[in-house]
Amino acid sequence: MQKNTYRYEQTAARLLVEGYPDLSASQTNDSIGILSGWRLQLVAAPELEGTREHLEALMAVVMPYARHCLSGVRRPFKTEQGFVSIGPDSEAHQLQLRSSREGVDPLALRLDDAELSDLVRCLDRLRLDQRVQLSWELPADQPLPRHELVERIPLRRRFGPSFLGGFALAATASIALVLPLPPQPQQQGVEATGPRSDAPIDDAPIDTEKSPLTER
């Protein structure tokens, strides 16, 4: 059976995949249906290699991380098995690879934005290569939920306006409580024009005799 090797290069990253066509699935001789190995060379870093599971794990963390970076959300990603993890590292990104062999220390690589995009482009080209007929189980790129986008906004900017509004309201209310109430001029006016409360009611005689109604 013919062994196929394909190479994807992008400035600082070079990915090489090797494998055989899956003849039982009627694949052509130049395709890869069974991945036998892969090697990734990043500039100023040791060469990485592994099995299909490792490559799938690399793709499963790097692609969603890149998608989140595009939306300004920088949060770490890790596979369930823990082979690969990636996360922000100040202005750069840290890719951590854990070997499935015992006694091998994990490898941490610091990638800048250019190296991350090189890696993403290599993985994109592998993913879209018609000759490599492997099913990559990657979630489709979707718009991020609102709560994830909100978290990228710093707390000061997120809660600043509402805090300032609440503070202004509380300050206005407390000042209003301290200020004395103004005298009520309307009450004085009523007292001047209306009947005096201390005057006896009997003081004002009612002339019932002169009333035209009583006359009749």
Next chain:
Amino acid sequence: MTDVPQQSGVRLGRRGIERLDLLLLTIEALDLNGGEAMLWTSQQMGMQTQFPNRVELWKRRCHNPLRRTTRREPMAPVDAESLICLVCAMAERLYPMLHQLLSSREPDQLTQQRWNLLDERLRDLVEERMNPRRGAVMRLLDPMFSAEIQRQLVGTLALVAGPGGIDRLRATLLDPTP
């Protein structure tokens, strides 16, 4: 090269259209002959009917509410998809330049000169085409914010370069407003 859009397209919101046009503006700032290059690339991609000339391309971009002359009706989904594909194809063409700007292995002084040049060109384009009374445009011109925004735009172009970036860019442009 990135192919003709396969999808019928999506309806972009206001923020999405603003961002898409800003990415095209950044491409123009990176490539002095960017306007012509966009038209040439769109024809290479088989989008002659969509963008037969520069005026048609400009009319699509005028859906951006931040522009001085803006079109009020919503952008057609097929136009949005074509512009997304165009951005990815142009980013692929300009990728070596994007890489130089983002790389920390380049000499600092040279990188700074490149960023200054981009800043100067982008600022000129923004002043020429965008409405300066808009808050977002003011932020683009404000030296306090402009460097960060420019880095985001260049980083976005690098991550969406090529055919593999189309889905990522589309999903990003559809993000809800936080």
